[in-house]
Amino acid sequence: MPDMNHETATATELAADHDFIQWIKYPTQESTLYWTQFAAQHPDKAPQLAEARRLVLLLSQEQAEDRSCDEDAALVWAHLQDAVRQDRERGAAGGPVFALWGYSRKTWLSAAAVILVLLASVALLFNLNNSKPVTYATAFGEKRIIQLPDNSVVVLNANSSITIPEKWNTDAPRSVQLQGEAFFTVTQQANGQQFIVRTSKGTEINVLGTEFNVYDRGLEDRVVLASGKVRLSTIQNGETRQMEMQPGDLITVSAANGLSHRRVDPSLYTSWQHNQVYFDNYTLREVGSLIEEQYGYKVEFSGSELSGQRITAFLEVKRPEDILNTLAETFDLKITQQENTINISSL
Amino acid sequence: MDEQEIWGRFKAGSEDDFSLLYHHFAPMMLRYGNRITPDKELIRDCLQQVFFSLWKGRATVGTPTNVQHYLLKAIRNEIIKRGNRDKVHEELPEDYHSELEDSHEQTLIQLQTAELTRQRIAHLLSQLPARQREVIFLKYYANLKYDEIAAIMDIGQDSVYKTTYKAIARLQQLLHNSTLLLLALFF
Structure with a gap:
């Protein structure tokens, strides 16, 4: 396979060939040149090439089925931060260090409860002060990952910014103002607390635990939903319009053309996170x-x-x-x- | 992002870079864990253990040439080490043919779509034996080379090739069957 002869390869062999897979998934000019020339020189291989392409695309789709991973990742991260902090405190005291968590479901739940209580009391304390908004921004050519107070994660594309209140009240919706482009992974809260993204053009995306991309540049807003469920509302000619989005939906909002809807592969619209x-x-x-x-x-x-x-x-x-x-x-x-x-x- | 630079800053104690590494690689590690064991709680614990050990040992840990490869291997080892053997996906014989063939066809009929939808493909792929799914995940999702997959799974490169071929052949067969089935539905 490393030195496989593409001329005699079956569809199965092509579909398992590293170079072929790379070309289908991450085409470069060089590989496109190679495979288009190959196809032109070997017209008899067209059925094998087509079948192999179909197989690679099918095999690459298995990721689509488990969407709980991003919520799990946010959950583990919260525990990990606790563990790192406790470790730092113990380290400073010079004491021995042990594993800080158990493996039973019970431990997880009680830790979650402690975090919830802690957050609740912090929120109470800070709500007494007027909380100032905090802005995170990226320069040209820069990307940044930001963890929000609720453990939701925002990947901010270049020349973009988000503004959030310094502290979120636990009973009011979490609210984020966006300019530019960002990918959101939103945590689900026990009390069903809403998460709202507002763009500079007045589009609102209303969320419960989900992943989506928002693009707010130029003349239009583009929202792509990767998983979960969101409700999009927008004001057109003074009228509020609402739409529920399903994973794979792309909705474009522009003053000129109103709302338009299309089905897409979300990974294409969120791939900027990986350059x-x-x-x-x-x-x-x-x-x-x-x-x-x-x-x-x-x-x-x-x-x-x-x-x-x-x-x-x-x-x-x-x-x-x-x-x-x-x-x-x-x-x-x-x-x-x-x-x-x-x-x-x-x- | 430049992995080596981020890894260097993480080793020097930067929590921001630790966070960056975590958020970049954790979702893939969890997905990989799902191919090895159905026990989600075990996977989460192992993920936490892997990153906590990294943080604790950051001063002495080396700099891997490929961070993704290193972390996938780390979570696999942790799951196998920690996992109650019977919780890990049961190994099926290589020539396994689903004894649930009937119910598999039932499900396909229920899905009742003329074209291959994501749901149906996911269903077909889930029919493959665990080891084949693991190789497919590493090859087509994590995008690793055959020698890297062999190193992660601790098996020879030849077995990786064979498992990949078998998975593809099985998928083709399942596709073929489901197409025939659909034809049968229509005529």
Whole structure:
């Protein structure tokens, strides 16, 4: 298999071939070139290639079934923080250190109860003061993971910010104001406390324990639900509209076109967390906007015909050059940079 | 993110970087745990143990060349060490054919969809023996190389290949059966 001869391979062998899998899941220019050439030179292998592609996609889907993992991860993290803190205190006292938790369900529950009580009393104490909002922000080209007071986790994309109250009241909804783009993993609270994300355009996403991506840039808001259930409400022409979302739903809200709904693979819209971007039939103008939003450059096109060309691609992106090089090679472009401005023209 | 840099700062005592490592890798480790044992509580305890030991031993722990590989192996070892052997997914013979074939077909009829939905695929994949599912998880979800999978599971690379082929062949067979079944439903 490491040196497998692709020319004689069956569909099964191709589907198990590391290079082939990499190409299907994380295509690069190099691998796309290799496999398209291979397909062109071996037209008789077309059925095997198609079958192998289908198998790889099927096999990669097994992740879809267990969504409880993210809630479990938040739960364990809360315990881990306690354990680390207790360990630091004992360490300072010079005492011996033991494992700090038991393995029975009972221990877990009582620890959860203690945390709940602690949080409740903290909330009581701090509500007496006027709590000031706290803002977390990212610079161009930066990503950041933020843990909220309720153990929900926010992955903030570049050039984005969230604002939360300093302390959350336990009986009022948890409320987050977002600008830019973020992926939320929200913890479920015992009392069913709501979690609300508000965008700068007035869209509200109302949540109970779930994972979703919110994009609030340019002219539209985009919300993609990865798992769980959310209710989206938005004000259009002074009228409030509400929609319940199912996992895999993409809802776009814009002043011009109102609400639109589409089914998508959520992983494509949340892959930016792992430095991958997905251009879903984007115009080059839209790709340019993404570079402007996330990296702070100004992107100019020479010729309006050029900026309307479309691209569909899934790319590994660490720096804006990774996107620009792909564009240059795909469309035969000349790309120049002067200070903060990138100019793109046809060769 | 640059794993090696984050790992370095974590070793130097940065709690932020410890948090970053945890949030990046914990969901995958939990998913992997689900392939090894059905006991969710055990998986959570093992996850906590792995990260707590890392935190305690941060000053002396080495820097792995591949952090994901290192952490997957760590949680697997912890589950096997801690796991009551009979709680770990029962090993099925390699030539196992589901004795639940009938009920499997029943479920498919109940799902009653003309195209392959996610639900049906998940159902088909769940029909595979535990060891095949473990290899498939490491290969197609964690995206590891064959030698890395062999190292994590403590088996030879040849067995990993064989298990992968068997899983694919079994999946093809299940797909074939369910397609025939659907045809039978329509005609």
